Amino acid sequence: PLVSMTDMLNKALEGKYAVGQFNINNLEWTQAILGAAEEEKSPVILGVSEGAARHMGGFYTVVKMVEGLVHDMKITVPVAIHLDHGSSFDKCKEAIDAGFTSVMIDGSHHPIAENIEMTKKVVEYAHAKGVSVEAEVGTVGGQEDDVIGGIQYADLNECVSIVKETGIDTLAPALGSVHGPYLGEPNLGFKEMEEIRDAVKLPLVLHGGTGIPLHDIQKSISLGTSKINVNTENQIAFAKVVREVLAAKPDAYDPRTFIAPGREAIKQTVIGKIREFGSSNKA
Numbered sequence: 001p002l003v004s005m006t007d008m009l010n011k012a013l014e015g016k017y018a019v020g021q022f023n024i025n026n027l028e029w030t031q032a033i034l035g036a037a038e039e040e041k042s043p044v045i046l047g048v049s050e051g052a053a054r055h056m057g058g059f060y061t062v063v064k065m066v067e068g069l070v071h072d073m074k075i076t077v078p079v080a081i082h083l084d085h086g087s088s089f090d091k092c093k094e095a096i097d098a099g100f101t102s103v104m105i106d107g108s109h110h111p112i113a114e115n116i117e118m119t120k121k122v123v124e125y126a127h128a129k130g131v132s133v134e135a136e137v138g139t140v141g142g143q144e145d146d147v148i149g150g151i152q153y154a155d156l157n158e159c160v161s162i163v164k165e166t167g168i169d170t171l172a173p174a175l176g177s178v179h180g181p182y183l184g185e186p187n188l189g190f191k192e193m194e195e196i197r198d199a200v201k202l203p204l205v206l207h208g209g210t211g212i213p214l215h216d217i218q219k220s221i222s223l224g225t226s227k228i229n230v231n232t233e234n235q236i237a238f239a240k241v242v243r244e245v246l247a248a249k250p251d252a253y254d255p256r257t258f259i260a261p262g263r264e265a266i267k268q269t270v271i272g273k274i275r276e277f278g279s280s281n282k283a
C-alpha cells in the first residue's frame with residue numbers, strides 16, 4: 001500500500017535500521033525496486049526527481065504507474081512515492097496533487113531564512129493531506145539533475161531552527177556525502193551527525209548513498225540516520241549489464257532482451273542495499 005514516510009522512518013529510528021530511497025527512472029526500474037522490497041519484506045521509498053518525473057511523462061503518470069505495479073505485483077510492503085529534491089513549493093504541490101505520498105523540499109541552495117519559509121509552506125500543504133516532508137540543510141556535493149553544488153556541512157543551529165519552525169518529518173543534514181561516485185572514501189561528519197540527532201530528535205536522511213562503505217552505513221544508522229538515498233549505484237548496475245548483453249548480441253533489437261537483464265541487475269543491487277540497511281523483514 002502507498003503510505004507516507006512518517007511511520008516507516010520513526011519505526012526505523014527506533015529499531016536502528018534505515019529505509020532505502022531508491023530513485024526510479026522508468027517502468028523497469030520501478031518493477032525491480034518493488035520486487036526487491038517485496039522479496040525482502042522491507043518498506044521502501046521510491047525517489048522521483050523532477051527530471052525523472054519529466055522523463056516518465058509527469059507526476060500523474062508516475063503515480064498511476066506505481067499504483068498499477070503495486071496492484072499487479074501484489075505488493076504488500078509499505079511503499080512511499082517521494083519527490084526527491086523538490087525545487088519549489090509549486091513543484092511539491094504539483095506532486096502532492098498528483099498523489100505523491102511524500103515530498104522533499106530542497107531549499108538548501110537558498111539562505112536559511114528562505115529555506116525555512118518555503119519548507120514551512122510545503123509542510124502546511126502536505127500535512128493537511130497526510131503527506132510527509134523532508135528538508136535539507138547544508139549542501140550535498142556532486143550533481144543531481146538540475147541541482148549542482150559543492151559540499152557544505154549543515155550548521156547545527158540552522159538544523160534546530162528549521163525543525164522547530166516548520167514541523168518537518170525528517171531532515172537531511174549535508175555532512176560530506178556527494179551525489180554520484182566518490183573519489184576515494186567518503187569523509188562523513190559523524191560527530192556533527194550525532195549532535196544534530198541529539199538536538200532535533202528526528203529521523204535523519206543520508207543523501208548520496210552510492211559508494212558508502214558498509215561500516216559508514218552502520219555508523220550512520222547508529223547515529224540516527226533512518227533513510228539512505230541510492231540512485232547512481234542502480235544506474236551503474238543497469239548500464240553495465242545492458243552494455244554486456246548488447247556487446248555479446250550485437251544484432252539484438254527486441255528491447256526486452258537487453259532491458260530485462262538490466263532490470264534484474266537493479267533488483268539484485270537493491271536487495272543488497274536493503275540487507276546492508278537492515279530493513280529486511282521490517283515491513
Ligand code: G3H
Pocket residue numbers: 023047084085144178179180181206207208209210229230231232233
Ligand atoms: O537524492 C538522491 C540520492 O542522494 C542519490 O545519491 O546517486 O549518489 O546514490 P547517489
Ligand code: ZN
Pocket residue numbers: 085140144179207208229
Ligand atoms: Zn540527494
